[in-house]
Amino acid sequence: xxxxxxxxxxxxxxxxxxxxxxxxxxxxxxxxxxxxxxxxxxxxxxxxxxxxxxxxxxxxxxxxxxxxxxxxxxxxxxxxxxxxxxxxxxxxxxxxxxxxxxxxxxx
Amino acid sequence: xxxxxxxxxxxxxxxxxxxxxxxxxxxxxxxxxxxxxxxxxxxxxxxxxxxxxxxxxxxxxxxxxxxxxxxxxxxxxxxxxxxxxxxxxxxxxxxxxxxxxxxxxxx
Numbered sequence: 475x476x477x478x479x480x481x482x483x484x485x486x487x488x489x490x491x492x493x494x495x496x497x498x499x500x501x502x503x504x505x506x507x508x509x510x511x512x513x514x515x516x517x518x519x520x521x522x523x524x525x526x527x528x529x530x531x532x533x534x535x536x537x538x539x540x541x542x543x544x545x546x547x548x549x550x551x552x553x554x555x556x557x558x559x560x561x562x563x564x565x566x567x568x569x570x571x572x573x574x575x576x577x578x579x580x581x
Numbered sequence: 582x583x584x585x586x587x588x589x590x591x592x593x594x595x596x597x598x599x600x601x602x603x604x605x606x607x608x609x610x611x612x613x614x615x616x617x618x619x620x621x622x623x624x625x626x627x628x629x630x631x632x633x634x635x636x637x638x639x640x641x642x643x644x645x646x647x648x649x650x651x652x653x654x655x656x657x658x659x660x661x662x663x664x665x666x667x668x669x670x671x672x673x674x675x676x677x678x679x680x681x682x683x684x685x686x687x688x
Binding site for chain 1: 584586591593595599627628629630631632635636637639645665669670671672673674675676677678679680681682683684685686687
């Protein structure tokens, strides 16, 4: 909360799941969350999922190079293939550089 | 789906609601969605909300100037004040320029 992320690289991942294999998905998602958090340049994540299987995950990175390195990580690439094979109906991904951040919280 | 948003400005809005006044919130949210879509430079939106009241909304704009103009729109500013007064526990907002977009869909 309340973090200024100016200058960080955001990777927006917008997806819809097939609904197949929810247990396998959950195990893989938790493993990927943990592995991402260990990567150089990792700065955090925001994730919201709906009951209907749509989700938006935004991961934050120190710079574009660290985001690209995570994309190329062998375990991540392997899990991505499983995602295409089974868990996802579609996804979109946008890589962006954050120029400004605001936050507000109830006093 | 499958849109290349390279060069667009993304406004990431990450929020948690108080749970107060869900009907008022729903009416205002629908009105803001409709009004945003009429603004110059509007390019689309992705939104996911959870049952627990967390949400991520990403709106896409032709450029930073059109995103800033929407932020300053009088009706939007008025609704933002109502959001702070009643509907939101906290929110974060990041403005970013999209450098690269990918998408994938099940064949």
